[in-house]
Amino acid sequence: xxxxxxxxxxxxxxxxxxxxxxxxxxxxxxxxxxxxxxxxxxxxxxxxxxxxxxxxxxxxxxxxxxxxxxxxxxxxxxxxxxxxxxxxxxxxxxxxxxxxxxxxxxxxxxxxxxxxxxxxxxxxxxxxxxxxxxxxxxxxxxxxxxxxxxxxxxxxxxxxxxxxxxxxxxxxxxxxxxxxxxxxxxxxxxxxxxxxxxxxxxxxxxxxxxxxxxxxxxxxxxxxxxxxxx
Numbered sequence: 001x002x003x004x005x006x007x008x009x010x011x012x013x014x015x016x017x018x019x020x021x022x023x024x025x026x027x028x029x030x031x032x033x034x035x036x037x038x039x040x041x042x043x044x045x046x047x048x049x050x051x052x053x054x055x056x057x058x059x060x061x062x063x064x065x066x067x068x069x070x071x072x073x074x075x076x077x078x079x080x081x082x083x084x085x086x087x088x089x090x091x092x093x094x095x096x097x098x099x100x101x102x103x104x105x106x107x108x109x110x111x112x113x114x115x116x117x118x119x120x121x122x123x124x125x126x127x128x129x130x131x132x133x134x135x136x137x138x139x140x141x142x143x144x145x146x147x148x149x150x151x152x153x154x155x156x157x158x159x160x161x162x163x164x165x166x167x168x169x170x171x172x173x174x175x176x177x178x179x180x181x182x183x184x185x186x187x188x189x190x191x192x193x194x195x196x197x198x199x200x201x202x203x204x205x206x207x208x209x210x211x212x213x214x215x216x217x218x219x220x221x222x223x224x225x226x227x228x229x230x
Contacts, residue, residue, distance in 0.1 A: 009033040009100050010092055012085060012116050014107040015048055016041045016075050021055050023106055026132055028063065030143055031102040036068045037088065039081060039112060045072040075112040078226035079166045085119035086159075093125055101127040105146065111226075121148040122156050155211075158202045160185050162224065165212065170227030174219045175200045 011033035013024040024038060040048050049070050056068050073081055092099055101120055105113035113131075120127040129148060132141040155162070160182040165172060172178055176196050183195025186202065203222060206212045215221040 008096070008098060009035075009102065010089075011036045011102045011104070012039070012120070013037070013104040014039045014075065014109060014112045014116065015052065016107055016109040016112070017044050017048075018108045019106075021048070021052055023132070024052075024104060025055070025059060026106070026141055027102060027104045027130060027143060028059070028066075031128065031130075032063070033102060034065060034067060035092075036066060037071065038068060039071050039073045039075065039084075039116075041075045041109075042072050045070075073112075075107075075109045078111050078115045079162070079170075079224065081112050081115035082119045083163060083166065085116050086122055089120060089123055093123060097125065099125060101125065103127065103129045104131070105129050106131040117146065117148060118155075122159070157186075158206060161199065161202055161206070162211070165222065165224040166227065170224040172222050175203055175214075175222060178203065178222065 009032060011027065011031065013027075013036065015021065015024050015038055025036070028036070038052065040052070052068070052070070056066070060066055071084065073084065075081065089101060101123070103116045103120055105117055107113050117129045120129065127148060129146045130143050131146065132143045134141050161178055164178055164181045179192065179196040179199040183192060183199055184190075187195040187198045189195060189198075203212060203214065207214050210225060213223045213225060215223070
């Protein structure tokens with residue numbers, strides 16, 4: 001995605017069927033952003049997008065330069081949201097390394113919220129995640145920032161493994177199957193056995209954090225956690 005060179009602040013937000021449209025944009029007052037990327041639930045995409053466009057026309061009275069990008073997504077697909085956010089954010093950073101990211105994770109869909117947070121955590125750039133709650137003394141919503149665990153950045157080393165698992169429906173029959181796809185990317189060795197051992201090392205490391213599950217037995221079937229049931 002191309003962005004202008006002066007685009008320093010980018011905002012992510014989520015709109016599921018039980019979320020209020022106004023709530024998705026509530027952080028713009030505190031964190032002014034030039035680009036707003038809105039993930040909308042796929043089952044109500046067109047209806048909600050029409051309502052959002054009406055709301056944005058009012059927002060542009062106060063912020064005429066605001067750009068809004070609409071993305072249709074299955075918000076219960078953790079890895080689908082994760083990879084899309086990670087890909088978009090990476091492209092933006094490649095264009096401008098000084099960009100700041102903000103993510104409104106106030107949505108009632110906690111799967112999508114965590115996917116956005118974790119995707120931004122893989123980047124080595126300034127990112128702020130927040131949610132809000134109503135009922136403060138002055139009647140204004142209170143915005144609460146959520147820390148992003150720096151350990152999530154280790155995921156960048158194993159993104160090829162995670163992407164392979166996701167693209168294969170969340171499951172492969174063996175670690176060797178993953179190695180055939182990405183062994184040459186992760187390892188400097190041209191020897192397949194060496195590549196497979198390195199892939200196995202990374203897969204077992206992911207299992208420690210419950211990102212994947214390895215079945216017992218000789219074949220060692222690998223499953224990616226968080227993939228929706230068919």
